[in-house]
Amino acid sequence: MDGPRAIMKMNHENSGFDCPGCAWPDDTKGLRLDICENGIKHVTWEMTGKRVGRDFFAAHSVTELAEWSDFALEDQGRLTEPMVYDPDADHYVPISWKNAFELVGRTLRELDDPNQAAFYTSGRLGNEATFLYQLMARELGTNNLPDCSNMCHEASGRALRASLGTGKGTVDLKD
Incomplete structure (x- = not known):
């Protein structure tokens, strides 16, 4: 029952919270429900009690996991520790936080150009992590x-701009 209660509080000023993945403007005062499908997915994904750890990755190779659907992968739960790909074993294996940060830092520092x-x-x-x-x-x-806006919506935005003069939808809540 926590999910429906959370959805009713999402995007409300008093005792509510902002959608964890939304850039929808905050001009919708008075709406009882200010949600979308992706917002519901974000909230429920964040609320899951499911966890996936090293035993799961030891049992399933990356080649096998590549065949799974997005839903099946997401349904396993949230990661419990950093993992790194071991190409010899074709599995993700645990790595300490310290070593994970060192690996990322070293890889970025070794680039010839940041671009x-x-x-x-x-x-x-979510918005805060993205920032x-x-x-x-x-x-x-x-x-x-x-x-995702660039990768998924750039083509439709360019087509809308060419045909309508704007790269996004023109309908707002008042319409």
């Missing part, structure tokens, strides 16, 4: 920050 890196995010990542991720990329010296 050799791209920092992709999707609608699955911090963008700060890190910009501090490194790149603006290579494609996100």
Whole structure:
């Protein structure tokens, strides 16, 4: 029953919270429900009690997992520790937080140019984490920050701009 209660509180000022993955403007005062399908998915994904750890990855190779559906993968739960790919075993294996940060840092420092890196995010990542991720990329010296808007919606945005003069939908809640 926690899920429906959370959905009723999402995007409400008093005793509520902002959608963890939404950039919808906050001009919808008075609405009882201010939600979308992706917002519901974000909230329920964040609320899951399911966890996936090293035993799961020891039992399933990356080749096997590549055949699973997105839903089946997500349904396993949230990661419990950092993992790194071992190409010899074709499995993800645990790595300490210290070693994970050192690996990422070393890889980024070894680039000839910061623009050799791209920092992709999707609608699955909440606003605050996305903001911090963008700060890190910009501090490194790149603006290579494609996100789901670029990757998934760029084509439709260009077509809308060419045909309607705007790259996004023109309907708002008042309509």
